[in-house]
Amino acid sequence: MLLIHCPYCDEDRAEVEFVYGGEAHIARPLDPSALDDTQWESYLYLRRNPRGRHHERWRHTYGCGRFFNAVRDTVSDVIETTYKAGEARR
Amino acid sequence: MSGYRLPAGGRIDRSRAIAFTFDRRGYRGFEGDSLASALVASGVTLFGRSFKYHRPRGLLAAGVEEPNALVTVTRGTGRTTPNLRAPSVPLHGGLVAESQNRYPSLGFDLGAINDRLGAFFPAGFYNKTFMWPRSAWEKLYEPAIRRMAGLGESPTTRDADHYAATYAHCETLVVGGGPAGIDAALTAAEAGGRVILIDEGEEVGGGALADPGQWAWLADALARLAAMPNVRILSRTTAFGFYHQNFIGAVERLTDHLAPTDANGARERLWRIRAGEVVLAQGAIERPLVFDGNDIPGVMLAGAARTLALRYGVAVGRRVVVMAVHDSGWRDALALAEAGVVIAAIVDLRETVDAALLAAAKAAGIACHLGHAVTGVAGRKAVSGATIAPGGTGAAQRIACDALLMAGGWTPSVHLWSQARGPLRWDDSWGAYLPDKSIERVRCVGACSGDWDFGGGVAVAALPSAKPAHQQKAFVDYQNDVKSRDIELAVREGYRSIEHIKRYTTNGMATDQGKTSNLNGLRIASEALARPVTEVGLTTFRPPYTPQTFGALIGHHKDALFQPLRKTAIDDWAATNGAVFENVAQWRRARYFPQGGEDMHAAVARECRAVRDGVGMFDASTLGKIEVVGPDAAEFLNRMYTNPWKSLQPGRCRYGLLLREDGFITDDGVAGRMAEDRFHVTTTTGGAARVLAMMEDYLQTEWSDLDVWLTSTTEHWGVIAVQGPRARDVIAPLVEGIDLSPDAFPHMAVREGRICGAPTRLFRVSFTGELGFEINVPADDARMVWQAVHAAGQRFGITPYGTETMHVLRAEKGFIIVGQDTDGTVTPGDAGMDWAVGKKKPDFVGKRSMMRPDIVASGRKQLVGLLTEDPDEVLEEGAQIVADPNQPVPMTMLGHVTSSYWSATLGRSIALALVRDGRARTGETLHVPMPGKTIRAVVGPTVFYDAEGSRLND
Structure with missing residues (x-):
């Protein structure tokens, strides 16, 4: 079980307190109606799925309830860092 | 033997x-x-x-x-x-x-x-x-194979034991209580941190238990550890799995070593241990040698014979032969001889061995055959002799013996290390994989790290023999009966990767997970492929290290504790009044209230008629509820739901439809505007947590500019639905501070006041199509109010009803249940609910997707009503629908029945269905093929009762 550092609680907590939220830094378009079908498909469905560093969202659902971002290596499962939602990509 | x-x-x-x-x-x-x-x-x-x-x-x-x-x-x-x-x-x-x-x-x-x-x-x-015919597999082949093959029988009676579980934390966790592990534990303990030492044996000591020369040291070391307050020793405990970040799963066996009459308490305890550092001291496992007849009883590992003699005082035979390719076999033979076991001969494939060992063996009177290999074993149920030959192919001679010991070298136990994703490197001198550089904070000590002087040896695939491999019964995996020739056959048939060879031959796939067979299998495959071992690969080590009971893994999470059962404040009343319950998303809900031996059909028919003709009451407390508060609450709901919310006046309610961003319906519910900045939003029973999480996601990560707070109030409010033409008459005497007259309190309005003295949010809403109220009161007051409403309703014949009646009543009105009439691929248009979509709204979750090519295309499945030609025929939910029942199988299926009931109100069956181009088929007769018959049904509108909705507004 992973230990995950919640950047809001500033605590290492067990994975069971968190819920995974998919790839991070995919902003909802401000005006979806301006997007063509291909662009909208890309926003809805297409994800990077990298081997290695992956920016992803987690929510401390059974703790503070906040969403935050993590950089996790998808090969080793080591979480390099976590940071608050809205902060720049690391 | x-x-x-x-x-x-x-x-x-x-x-x-x-x-x-x-x-x-x-x-x-x-x-x-x-x-x-x-x-x-x-x-x-x-x-x-x-x-x-x-x-x-x-x-x-x-x-x-x-x-x-x-x-x-x-x-x-x-x-x-x-x-x-x-x-x-x-x-x-x-x-x-x-x-x-x-x-x-x-x-x-x-x-x-x-x-x-x-x-x-x-x-x-x-x-x-056993490929063909396919039909024979289930009836003939599988039962026969299961009878003949296999290991022990799975018990069929319920496990009478119970199991405990606990967590532990420590600075240093040592796995393995042999000399290396004990040393590591002592060193760590002296440094002051918390230390846990885990050992799977009955006695802690590992290899030292089979070495009397170490017993004095062992006793002293264990006494020192036991005296330290920062040390916990867990014996009879197996560390079965290594998980992320030094998280170890272990099972402690508490009672199986005791006579059943002395066994009290939990049988096993699951330990979940998070350690700062993990020290693996798991030792090494001796490898068998692969030769014809190596599985005849009496052929065993040399180290095992040593343990039997020196730890247990047991000789494995009266005349023992040792077949060695490794010095450890000589040492074991000498130790056995010293303990009084007769060693008839030591056979070694090597031409030369360590001079001191050879001299000692000769001094002990043991015949030594260097450069020889065992090529055959006499006996069937017990060894009676061994045939040996120079180089395996020369002139054979027979040695009489009743036990044949194999010393094939040692395989370090890297199981947990590998589970921790520790890298391995091939070591030729060991003929095995050893732990490479450290990862996380894990290190190996002792034999499992390759650090133990077993002496030297040669690593061989199979012993040489004049007999071709396909004529030998030379076993690699004893438990799964895999022979060397099976692995060679797999290679001949084209398998190249050891992972594929493993699965094809089942080598290493038994309950022992190949502890004695993996390395031999790998070597044989490597020789057959003429490629180095390191290029053939290595199979993956997975938990558990040894089989563990399901009981230990489950612990207390069974029966009533398997998952929480949520009960409403009115649940006790329902139980007392004979409700039959069903579970809905962890909630226990009253399904119907049978009276005087009624079956479900009769009870539901009576409950339905009561609501249509008089009044009924229903516990709707399980509805999800979210309080949406803040200056931007209306804007937030406007962005989340398809409907317009900004125009909704305080004191009014609106039905809301929630889509996912891909445009499909995910939830629905009525929301009331309690004030400019406050909404009481309801969700489906099963969707409450999901909807709140979705709202939080958008609020926190997309629209952090909005000033809104979300609070789950599902369990704060008890909800009592009073439905039917006499609903107002029932509650009127109980309500204070709210004008219930139709003009002052119309359909889809909400008021705050008091009922039976309790504060209430009173909704005038209906999921039945009748005049109806949903009384929200604090959960602590719900039982009192329920009983008061029940008492006040007696003179109107008030009838408690359950979820089954609720389902029938809503289906008569064509109200959908999300998750039953929708399945995650249904848009508002498919469900015939375009009326719930705010046309003028610039954006809401899922709006853009409603323009996706596949969603605007024709041929989508649409929700329609179905009426069977035979009014007494009730379709089965999930049944498939076709246009032509005579077409060949597989038929072209147009859709399926989503809801189907007997309607007592209409005196006939009704059904809802998702049908391709359904609305364009209105009036068309479709067919529902069932076993033995085909049912004809006519497509129509989804509303079967009071289509104009006049009853709602009374």
């Missing part, structure tokens, strides 16, 4: 005899014996029958790697455990053990015919042979 108890030696207590049974025959052993040592001491050679060929099998090893001697231990009703390894079963008074996989008896087994037919059971046999 004719084993016997040595006159002296071992760690057993010869003053304490223990009686036990094996295959219903009585035996005696001593305190400190294992089941295996006691049986060998009693002269038992036959321990089991092999998996596939039913070959007689004896003891191979002295630890958890044992592949052959598997037994079923019964400790009373519901306390049967199959597939236990006899060397790991501690002896206790009254132990009842049985051998497995034999019929009618271990000595005479009908299945042994498979062994004579062995040539017809090659690798991949099942895949190749």
Whole structure:
């Protein structure tokens, strides 16, 4: 079980307190109606799925309830860092 | 093998005899014996029958790697455990053990015919042979194979034991209580941190237990550890899995070593341990040698014979031959000879061995055959001799013996290290993989790190022989009956990767997970492929290290504690009043209230008529509720739901439809605007948590500019639905501060006031199509208010109803249930609910997707009503719908029935269905093929009752 550092609680907590939220830094378009079908498909469905560093969202659902971002290596499962939602990509 | 108890030696207590049974025959052993040592001491050679060929099998090893001697231990009703390894079963008074996989008896087994037919059971046999006809697989092949193959039988009675679980944290966790592990624990403990030492044995000590020279040191070291307050020693505990960030799963066996009458409390305890550093001291496992007849009872590992003699005081035979390719075999032979075991000969494939070992063997009077290999074994149920030949191919000679020991070198136990994703490197001198550089905070010490002086040896695939491999019965995996020729066949048939060879031959896939077979299998594959071992690969190590009980993993999470059962404040009343319950998303809900022997059909018909004609009451407390508060609350809901919210006046309600971003319906519910900045939003019972999480996601990560707070109030409010033409009459005397008249309080309005003295949010809403109210009161008041409404309603014949009636009433009105009439692929347009979509809104979740090409295309499935031609025929939910019932199978299916009920109100059946281009088929007759008949039904509108909605507005 992973230990995950919640950047809001500033605590290492067990994975069971968190819920995974998919790839991070995919902003909802401000005006979806301006997007063509291909662009909208890309926003809805297409994800990077990298081997290695992956920016992803987690929510401390059974703790503070906040969403935050993590950089996790998808090969080793080591979480390099976590940071608050809205902060720049690391 | 004719084993016997040595006159002296071992760690057993010869003053304490223990009686036990094996295959219903009585035996005696001593305190400190294992089941295996006691049986060998009693002269038992036959321990089991092999998996596939039913070959007689004896003891191979002295630890958890044992592949052959598997037994079923019964400790009373519901306390049967199959597939236990006899060397790991501690002896206790009254132990009842049985051998497995034999019929009618271990000595005479009908299945042994498979062994004579062995040539017809090659690798991949099942895949190749039992392919056709497919129908025969379930009825004929599988039952027959299951009877013949396999290990112990799974118990069928309920487990009578209970199991505990706990967490632990420490600075240093040491796995393995041999000398290396004990040293590591002492060093760590002296540094001051918390230390946990885990050992799987009955006694802590590992290899030192089979080395009397270390016993004094062992006793002293264990006493020092026991005296330290920062050290916890867990014996009889198996660290079965290594998970992320030094998280270790371990099972402690608490009672299985005791006589059943002395066993109290939990049987096992699951430990979840998070450690700062993990030190793995798991030792090494001796490798068997691969030669013709290497599975005949009496052929066993040299180290195991040493353990039997020096730890348990048991000789494995009266005349023992050692086949070695490694110095450790010589050392074991010398130790056995010193303990009084007769060593007839040491055979070694090597032309030269360490001069000191050779001299010592000769001094002990042992015949030494250098440069020789065993090429055959005499005997079937017990070894009676060994044939040896120079280089395996020269002139053969026969040596009489009743035990043949194999010293094939050692395989470091890197199981947990590999589970921790520690890298491995091939080491030629060990002929095995060793841990490479450290990862996380894990390190290996002792034999499992390659740091132990076993002496030297050569690593061989199979012993050389003049006999071609396909004529040999040279076993690699004893438990799964895989021979060297099976691996060679797999290579000939084109398998290249060891992962594929493993699955095709099943080498290493038995309950022992290849502890004795993986390396030999790898070497044989490597030779057959003519590629170095490192290029053939290595199979993956996965938890558990040894089989563990489901009970330990489940712990207390069973029966009532398997998952929480949520009950409303009115649940007790429903139970007292005879409700039949159903579980809905962890909630226990009253399904119907039968009276006087009614079945569900009769009860639901009565409840439905009561609501349509008079008044009914329903516990709707399980509805999800979210309080949405803040200056931007209306804007937030406007962005989330399809409907317009900004125009909704305080005191009014609106039905809301929630889509996912892909445009499909995910939830619905009524929301009331309590104030400019406050909404009382309801969700489906099952969707409450999901909807709140979705709202939080958008609020936190997309629209952090909005000033809104979300609070789950599901369990804060009890909800009592009072529905039917007399609903107002029932509640009027109980309500204070709210004008209930239709003009002052119209349909889809909400008011705050008091009922029976309790504060209430009173909604005028209806999921039945009748005049209706949903009384929200604090949950603590719900039972009181429910009973007061029930009492006040008596003169109107008020009828409590359950979820089944609720479903029928809403279906008569064509109200959808999200998740029943929708399935995650249904848009508002598909459901005929475009009216719920705000056309003028610039954006909301899912709006853009409603323009996706596939969603605007024709041919989508649409929700329609279905009326069977025979009004008494009730369709089955989930039934498929076709246009032409005479077309060949597989038919073109147009859709399926989503909801179907008997409607007492209409005196006929009704159904909702998702049908391709459904609305364009209005009036068309479709067909529902069922076993034995085809049902005709006509497509129509989804609303079956009071289509104009006049009853709502009374």
